[in-house]
Amino acid sequence: MKILYYKKDKFYLPGIHTDQGIIEIPASDEDKLRYATSALTNDDVAHFKSLIEKKDGLTFLREEELKIGPCVKKPSKIICVGLNYQRHAQESNMEPPKFPVLFNKFNNTLVNYSGDVTLGQEGREFDYEVELGVVIGKICKNVSVESALEYVLGYCTANDLSCRDLQFKTPQWLLGKSLDKFLPLGKYLVTSNEITDCQNLSLRCYLNGELRQDSNTADMIFSVAEIISFISRHMTLEPGDLILTGTPEGVIMGMAEKIWLRPGDVVKVEIEQLGATINKMV
Structure with a gap:
């Protein structure tokens, strides 16, 4: 569905x-x-x-x-996982983490489907990140890896837009991740029964029509089930909570020549079986 x-x-x-x-x-x-x-x-x-x-x-x-809004409605928590793809950790010159690296976004980052994203004046190193979004469907606390996927309501396509100079201005990543409208989502929330294997989905990102990210969720360091289990040991997950599971290689930050996003750029992110979102930077 x-x-x-x-x-x-x-x-x-x-x-x-x-x-x-x-x-x-x-x-x-x-x-x-x-x-x-x-x-x-x-x-x-x-x-x-x-x-x-x-x-x-x-x-x-x-x-x-129809005027279409975000496919996730007012999540009480938006929890993100950093450095969760092997090749992305390599391009970032960072050691693969030994446990999930968590940070968060807030509801102010949500934007109507295909809505424009205002880059603003507080940063300059703007970057894209295609990610698999996971939405929780029932109360989830201290669950095992084996049972974790039973708590998933569905999956969606996400673009974890980032401002790198703000992100690394302090040891905490929050500021560079939580600018207004910095979390475009795909049109649909696809219920979990339609996704046979969330660890075998291709995901891509295009900048102005040029393919930039091209990977598969099989490259995740921590699986969706492992992430849910880990988070649930530390906090209670509730219906509607949105988990972003990390981005693969190909982000601007990992490139030798870094030409950051700027007004007029169009970013498309898509995931197999889940659809896409296309957003103009303004």
């Missing part, structure tokens, strides 16, 4: 992508308010599935006529 959020009246509501159009979820005003203000859970996805299977009285919307 592919879920997106579209604007209706003053809310962004979940809809389900199909070949016939976007299914408008039948819901009471109370449920619509909950969908608009709270994260989806695994139980919600099961409910959506049952509605689709009934095939009665469904309303289909034209996707091209």
